[in-house]
Each structure stands twice: as C-alpha cells, then as structure tokens.
Amino acid sequence: MTQSQSQRERFWRERKQEQNPHGKVKSFEQLAEEVGKTEKSKRS
Numbered sequence: 001m002t003q004s005q006s007q008r009e010r011f012w013r014e015r016k017q018e019q020n021p022h023g024k025v026k027s028f029e030q031l032a033e034e035v036g037k038t039e040k041s042k043r044s
Helices: 005-018 028-043
Strands: none
C-alpha cells in the first residue's frame, strides 16, 4: 500500500527536524559569554 503525498512529506519533515548533527545551536548570549571568557584568559 502506498502513502499519500502529504503523509510522506510530513514524515520527511519530522525526520529532518529531529536531526541535529552539529549539536544544539547556542544563543547569542551564550556565545557572547564564551567570547568574554576567552578574551579575559588571553589578557592574563
């Protein structure tokens, strides 16, 4: 039995969104905190 086009597309979108090959994307605030930590350690 074949699946409807919309059902196949829905399954494909769900699989695509579950993938996260590079880990969680950080917020700008988290990135700014990390940059602040590295700059302080370089100045010392």
